[in-house]
Amino acid sequence: MAEAAPTTTPIQAANPAAKVVLSKVVLNIATGKSGEQLEKAAKVLETLTEQKPSQRKAKKTVRDFGIHKGEPIAVVVTMRKEKAVSVLKNLLQARNNVLSASSFDDMGNVSFGIKEHIEIPGVRYDPAIGIFGMDVCVSLGKHGLRVSSRRRARGDVNIKQRVTKEEAISFFRTVLNAEVR
Numbered sequence: 001m002a003e004a005a006p007t008t009t010p011i012q013a014a015n016p017a018a019k020v021v022l023s024k025v026v027l028n029i030a031t032g033k034s035g036e037q038l039e040k041a042a043k044v045l046e047t048l049t050e051q052k053p054s055q056r057k058a059k060k061t062v063r064d065f066g067i068h069k070g071e072p073i074a075v076v077v078t079m080r081k082e083k084a085v086s087v088l089k090n091l092l093q094a095r096n097n098v099l100s101a102s103s104f105d106d107m108g109n110v111s112f113g114i115k116e117h118i119e120i121p122g123v124r125y126d127p128a129i130g131i132f133g134m135d136v137c138v139s140l141g142k143h144g145l146r147v148s149s150r151r152r153a154r155g156d157v158n159i160k161q162r163v164t165k166e167e168a169i170s171f172f173r174t175v176l177n178a179e180v181r
Helices: 036-049 081-094 165-174
Strands: 020-030 054-057 072-079 109-114 134-142
Touching: 020 036, 020 081, 020 165, 036 072, 036 081, 072 081, 081 134, 109 165, 134 165
Parallel strands: none
Antiparallel strands: 020 072, 020 134, 054 072, 109 134
16 A cells, blocks of 8 residues: 655745844945045945945044044945845855854854955956955844844744854855855
8 A cells, every 4th residue: 555645845844934044244344544545445345235335433532543433434334135145155255165163153143354355256456446354244043033133022032043153054054155164
């Protein structure tokens, strides 16, 4: 006698809320001073992401570096969804698709730096702009995690909804084809 077909497929059996997804990618260039240098850094981020970057101001005065409180010293761009994935793949190529395991934290976040923006594929050197380094911060999450951080009707979320370091490393290996050492 033939066996009965299973009522659920493996895809349906897997919990969709347990799937790790890319929440956001944040690019940051800190110049340490305002003016022309900051405008050039903003132009670099705008060409990379096709978004207008926002400025970040100094929190306190540091006399040794000539920084005054409230002075804009950095530019930041936040990307989400498909744009974040495509830009992140380019940024990983600048690092030869290799990340250190120490770049991952216990909450599903990854941070790494790029020494020169001209290492990113498709970016050409412009002598009028110069060369900038940048910080890349990647935040991973699972569906339903937003319930714990939203403003209205905030609720508790099971600890299983947090992304672990091992899940983040697995995501980078499978989805983004990155090597983690």
